[in-house]
Amino acid sequence: MRQVRAQEYAEFAAARTGQLYRSACLLTAGDTHLAEDLVQETLGRVYLRWGRVSRVGNPAAYAQTVLTRTFLAHKRLRRNTERATDAVPDTADxxxxxxxxxxxxxxxxxxxxxxxxxxxxxxxxxxxxxxxxxxxxxxxxxxxxxxxxxxxxxxxxxxxxxxxxxxx
Known part of the structure; x- marks a missing residue:
């Protein structure tokens, strides 16, 4: 039973990661590194509750909700307001x-x-x-x-x- 749920979760994660990442990029105003972190955190939280989530009518909406709440929680943390860097980012064509x-x-x-x-x-x-x-x-x-x-x-x-x- 665990292998079946793990397989279902893996399929869900593979199908939804792109959409979650695009939404996370918009939420973070283009900060792709933070967007990746938010998606990873979201998928981890969904995995922990996959038994219940998979029985819900719309696990994609649940994942989107988790992503949004994870973003808002991240923004509330004071330590996340500064970004130190010693290099100028590459510019794209x-x-x-x-x-x-x-x-x-x-x-x-x-x-x-x-x-x-x-x-x-x-x-x-x-x-x-x-x-x-x-x-x-x-x-x-x-x-x-x-x-x-x-x-x-x-x-x-x-x-x-x-x-x-x-x-x-």
């Missing part, structure tokens, strides 16, 4: 929308952690207000308020001509 991606990630990075989580869950993950509220342990009204304020802040950060960021 400019892809057609690399500047757009960097601009949007930078703007996301300017948002407070909870606002960023609301934007990612509502508009990247396409979750409902109630689902987002459940993940964040908040009311639906709080999620709607955070959504409006976060989008207004993003519009302010991206400028008045936000239409240039939309693809034709």
């Amino acid at each position: 400019e892809l057609p929308d690399a500047s757009l991606r960097l601009t949007l990630l930078q703007a996301l990075g300017e948002l407070p952690a909870k606002d960023r989580a609301v934007v990612v869950l509502r508009y990247w993950e396409d979750r409902s207000v109630q689902e987002t509220a459940d993940v964040l342990h908040a009311s639906s009204a709080a999620v709607r308020t955070r959504s409006v304020r976060a989008l207004a802040r993003l519009r302010g950060l991206l400028g008045e001509d936000i239409g240039v960021y939309a693809r034709p």
Whole structure:
């Protein structure tokens, strides 16, 4: 029975890691190293509860919830606000929308952690207000308020001509 569950978990993890990583990259505003750490922590937590999680109707949603809560817990830790480095990061070749991606990630990075989580869950993950509220342990009204304020802040950060960021 344990081997069957281990195999089921391995298949689940292989199928969901990419999506979790993309969401984590958005939550961390492009910090790929932290995103990898969050995904690893999330998969570890899901594995510990896999017996129960696998019986739930949607283990992918459970994993996404764990990822978001792990991110928010990480942001609450005071020691995680500074990043020491002695080297300049390598720069990538400019892809057609690399500047757009960097601009949007930078703007996301300017948002407070909870606002960023609301934007990612509502508009990247396409979750409902109630689902987002459940993940964040908040009311639906709080999620709607955070959504409006976060989008207004993003519009302010991206400028008045936000239409240039939309693809034709």
